[in-house]
Amino acid sequence: MIFFHGHKFINKNGKYYTSGSLNNGVFQRYLNWFGEVTVFANERYATKEHAKLINDNNEVTNVNLDLINTKVNLRNFITVIRKVKKAVNNHDYIVVRMPSFYGIVAVRYAKKMNRKYLIEVVGCPWDAFWNHSLKGKIIAPFMWLFTRKTLKDAPYAVYVTNEFLQSRYPTKGKSIGCSDVVLPRLExxxxxxxxxxxxxxxxxxxxxxxxxxxxxxxxxxxxxxxxxxxxxxxxxxxxxxxxxxxxxxxxxxxxxxxxxxxxxxxxxxxxxxxxxxxxxxxxxxxxxxxxxxxxxxxxxxxxxxxxxxxxxxxxxxxxxxxxxxxxxxxxxxxxxxxxxxxxxxxxxxxxxxxxxxxxxFDSQLLGQKRNHFYKIFAEGARVSND
Known part of the structure; x- marks a missing residue:
């Protein structure tokens, strides 16, 4: 399986650390159903600001990383698209987390190559880009349109909200509302x-x-x-x-x-x-x-x-x-x-x-709900691929 997202992993001396929540625990969700997982995302080198964030707890060790340096620009645009295409072609199962440019491109090729795919929707691209900058206001309508189109025909979708994202980016496929938040047990x-x-x-x-x-x-x-x-x-x-x-x-x-x-x-x-x-x-x-x-x-x-x-x-x-x-x-x-x-x-x-x-948001309850849905996806994808 390959997972696409715009997350930026921190490279320190050849070891990679998450700069947010995409850690070993999250990736274990996929490893429960797929023998090997690759993550297609971004890379940036550690700075002094990252010193507080880098420790053994957020080192990513249980998945393969296929990363693009964040300095990639428009001159490398075609190269990036080709890399996404190759990555989709080399994997049996596709999971994308959106908003994500990589995710939109990956779904396009997954459909062409008849790969079953699942989309996780964790944010609204319209809000993200519109409130970012003047440049973002130009990009926002396109990302909104592409995201809606991408979700519309998605066979499987997981939304982190119960209502908001579903109303903006509906799908005709199977879907659940399940937060991505993982809390320790409440005492x-x-x-x-x-x-x-x-x-x-x-x-x-x-x-x-x-x-x-x-x-x-x-x-x-x-x-x-x-x-x-x-x-x-x-x-x-x-x-x-x-x-x-x-x-x-x-x-x-x-x-x-x-x-x-x-x-x-x-x-x-x-x-x-x-x-x-x-x-x-x-x-x-x-x-x-x-x-x-x-x-x-x-x-x-x-x-x-x-x-x-x-x-x-x-x-x-x-x-x-x-x-x-x-x-x-x-x-x-x-x-x-x-x-x-x-x-x-x-x-x-x-x-x-x-x-x-x-x-x-008890981790056990959400985990059971999410795990059941990924089981449906994994088994459905295998039947289709067979």
Missing amino acids: KGTLEKRIEKINLLEKGKPIIIGTTAAVNVRYKGQEYVIKAVSKLNKEGHNFEYHLAGGGDNQYLKSVAKEYGVEDKVVFLGALPHDKVFEYLDNIDIYIQPSKQEGLPRALVEAMSRGCPSLGSKTGGIPELLNKELIFNNGSVDEICDLLGNMDKKMILAEAKRSFEKAKE
């Missing part, structure tokens, strides 16, 4: 510690808001929270904003300086995944202000730690949250209204709600 003690933390909140002490996301990606929306913190604190509140995430933070620092909250905005940089939960346990409220998401892992992880959470009306975020705690994309005023009205009673109620909702 009752986690909620008890959260409740204790809330009960110890003191008037006059800062309430800490948190977001886990890359700080150099504008569509993650942290700038709107910074502006909201400035407005709220001028009105007499006391909020701090702690941001966990890698990337160049100069733009967000400039926003904090412009709005007079440099001392209230803390940049923690990229955190190893095992440290993210410690960070979440230290904040009081989690916010997902993104303009583009599928079903955000970071939000689900925050909810699993009992974090009272609010978020934008984007992607699958409204499927997770109390509808009273959802705001329109980029609306500073709405963020201010929601945060300003969150008293201790509401924070406590939302902490309990978050923890209960996160139980739906």
Whole structure:
């Protein structure tokens, strides 16, 4: 089997590490059904910024990697397409994770070569490109159209949402809604510690808001929270904003300086995944202000730690949250209204709600659902190929 995605694996001294969630555990899903798995994706060389992210836990060791260096440009466009074609031809089963240019091309050749294929839909290409840049706004309509066309006839599709992505990119084939989030088993003690933390909140002490996301990606929306913190604190509140995430933070620092909250905005940089939960346990409220998401892992992880959470009306975020705690994309005023009205009673109620909702993402339950669907795909593909 071959898996296509635009993920960027970090190359350090010839060893490869995931820069996100595509780790050995995820690839084991495919190894359960296919004897050998190759991953077709991107490669970038390790920088100082990656130092915190590279450890034995995220080294990729159980699959073959067929990687393209991220410096590949339009001059290599035809070469890349030929490489995708060859990769499809050399494998019996095709899985693509979208949005992905490689995925669109791979499906095209899979259909021509009569290969059975499965598509995983983890995000909306329209939102991703439209909110990225001016260049992205030019690309967005094409990626939206190609993705819809690619999904339409897909024989098998897995969506990370229950409604949002299915409505934008429907398929006529077999499909399920199954989050890609993998949570450790939720312990009752986690909620008890959260409740204790809330009960110890003191008037006059800062309430800490948190977001886990890359700080150099504008569509993650942290700038709107910074502006909201400035407005709220001028009105007499006391909020701090702690941001966990890698990337160049100069733009967000400039926003904090412009709005007079440099001392209230803390940049923690990229955190190893095992440290993210410690960070979440230290904040009081989690916010997902993104303009583009599928079903955000970071939000689900925050909810699993009992974090009272609010978020934008984007992607699958409204499927997770109390509808009273959802705001329109980029609306500073709405963020201010929601945060300003969150008293201790509401924070406590939302902490309990978050923890209960996160139980739906129990790794064992989702694993069984996903495993059953991949069994159907694997057995169906074998029958067809035979």
